[in-house]
Amino acid sequence: MIKHNISKQSQSELTINIAVDSEFISPYHKSVMKRLKKDIKVDGFRPGMAPDKLAERSIGEGRIQSEVIEEVIMHAYTRAVRELKIDAIASPKINVKKFVPYSELEFEAVAAVMPKISIDLNKVQVKREEVKISQKEINETLDNLLKQSSSKKESKSGIKNGDEVKFDFEGVRQGKPVEGASASGHVLVVGEGSFIPGFEDNMLGLKKSESKTFTVTFPKDYHSKDLAGKKVDFTVKIHEVNTTETPKADDAWAKTVGPVGSLKELKVEIEKSLSQNKQSQSEKDFENKVLEKAVELAKFDAPASLVEEQVARLRSETEDNLKNSGLDLEKYLQLQGQKPEEFDATLAKEAEKRVKLGLILRYIVESEKIKVTDAELDTQLIQMKSQYTDPKMQEELTHDHFRDDLLNHLLTNKAVKVLTDAADKNKN
Numbered sequence: 001m002i003k004h005n006i007s008k009q010s011q012s013e014l015t016i017n018i019a020v021d022s023e024f025i026s027p028y029h030k031s032v033m034k035r036l037k038k039d040i041k042v043d044g045f046r047p048g049m050a051p052d053k054l055a056e057r058s059i060g061e062g063r064i065q066s067e068v069i070e071e072v073i074m075h076a077y078t079r080a081v082r083e084l085k086i087d088a089i090a091s092p093k094i095n096v097k098k099f100v101p102y103s104e105l106e107f108e109a110v111a112a113v114m115p116k117i118s119i120d121l122n123k124v125q126v127k128r129e130e131v132k133i134s135q136k137e138i139n140e141t142l143d144n145l146l147k148q149s150s151s152k153k154e155s156k157s158g159i160k161n162g163d164e165v166k167f168d169f170e171g172v173r174q175g176k177p178v179e180g181a182s183a184s185g186h187v188l189v190v191g192e193g194s195f196i197p198g199f200e201d202n203m204l205g206l207k208k209s210e211s212k213t214f215t216v217t218f219p220k221d222y223h224s225k226d227l228a229g230k231k232v233d234f235t236v237k238i239h240e241v242n243t244t245e246t247p248k249a250d251d252a253w254a255k256t257v258g259p260v261g262s263l264k265e266l267k268v269e270i271e272k273s274l275s276q277n278k279q280s281q282s283e284k285d286f287e288n289k290v291l292e293k294a295v296e297l298a299k300f301d302a303p304a305s306l307v308e309e310q311v312a313r314l315r316s317e318t319e320d321n322l323k324n325s326g327l328d329l330e331k332y333l334q335l336q337g338q339k340p341e342e343f344d345a346t347l348a349k350e351a352e353k354r355v356k357l358g359l360i361l362r363y364i365v366e367s368e369k370i371k372v373t374d375a376e377l378d379t380q381l382i383q384m385k386s387q388y389t390d391p392k393m394q395e396e397l398t399h400d401h402f403r404d405d406l407l408n409h410l411l412t413n414k415a416v417k418v419l420t421d422a423a424d425k426n427k428n
Helices: 022-037 052-059 061-084 135-148 251-257 263-297 304-324 329-336 340-367 374-387 391-396 400-426
Strands: 002-009 013-021 093-100 104-112 151-154 164-173 176-189 211-217 231-245
Touching (some): 002 061, 013 022, 022 052, 061 104, 104 304, 263 340, 329 340, 374 400
Antiparallel strands (some): 002 013, 093 104, 151 231, 164 176
């Protein structure tokens, strides 16, 4: 027997109290015992055939109770949700209130439910930015291609701006080495401003094998407070000086860059490429603005449990990324000059936005009755199989769970298109 009732309810969450008796628990108790004891060996009995009392000693009462509780909660919650006609959208938070082994179990389940969402598509108004390519952009791209075609030649004269220099350096303050202010065999293009202001200027004129000691004042807004506005003495020793020889931008050079016959044709191709890249970025920016507008228009409370899960996921992703960069979260916040509570607030805001956006897209799928056909899924899978040659990835594409993930992805894309199409329509 199962009893259930809703004791607390908000727009996006509700609490269900559920109680079950021995009649409900019994079949799950038997099922757990059968599964756990099948490999238990008890003298005088074949595997799996020992009486429950003897098997319990080998399995352990704690493990049996834990697995029975888990089984009963899963089935009791599913039944309660079905009977109460609850539109649960995530796994519930479970709090066991009472358990009398195999005769009584009481627990509460806090379930996130689909909030009431309403979006007037006529109000999704976002302006597309017109894509334009300036002559300056074309010239900058041309200059970058010239740099990529450049060759290096050892220079016997003094360092000048644009030279690539290999050198050692060490920073000392008040007679003590400054942490992180030294390196051996460092390579730098002088004049690009990648070092502290004044550092590269002091290298000008130096030749191979020469050394120099000079003083540089760190910027007042430098990220390390210990060095901000402080003077540090640097010693540099030059190992290599290479000057860059850049080819002339003419028809002959243009032919070496790509399948073009002249410099004029190369500039046309550069403009086309820039336009395509800008158009692609413009589409992404437009889509992001449309989604932000949708979140703004759909005023509802995001389920707290989903926001908490998203916060934990974002924090984990951040920590993993920092770890790959050799940093931990504490050190990163110090470098950014950000307090932990400020970081937490930023995570919470982003998490709430993501949860709301996910629910809005789900609402669009349901309200617009969006479907993805088997033919669409098959076509997409065929395309993906042609793109990936790795055997493991090929096998992954055959699994049902991948097909389900792809289905959700295609549904989401169609929901996004409903919103962007509405924005385009509303601009007129």
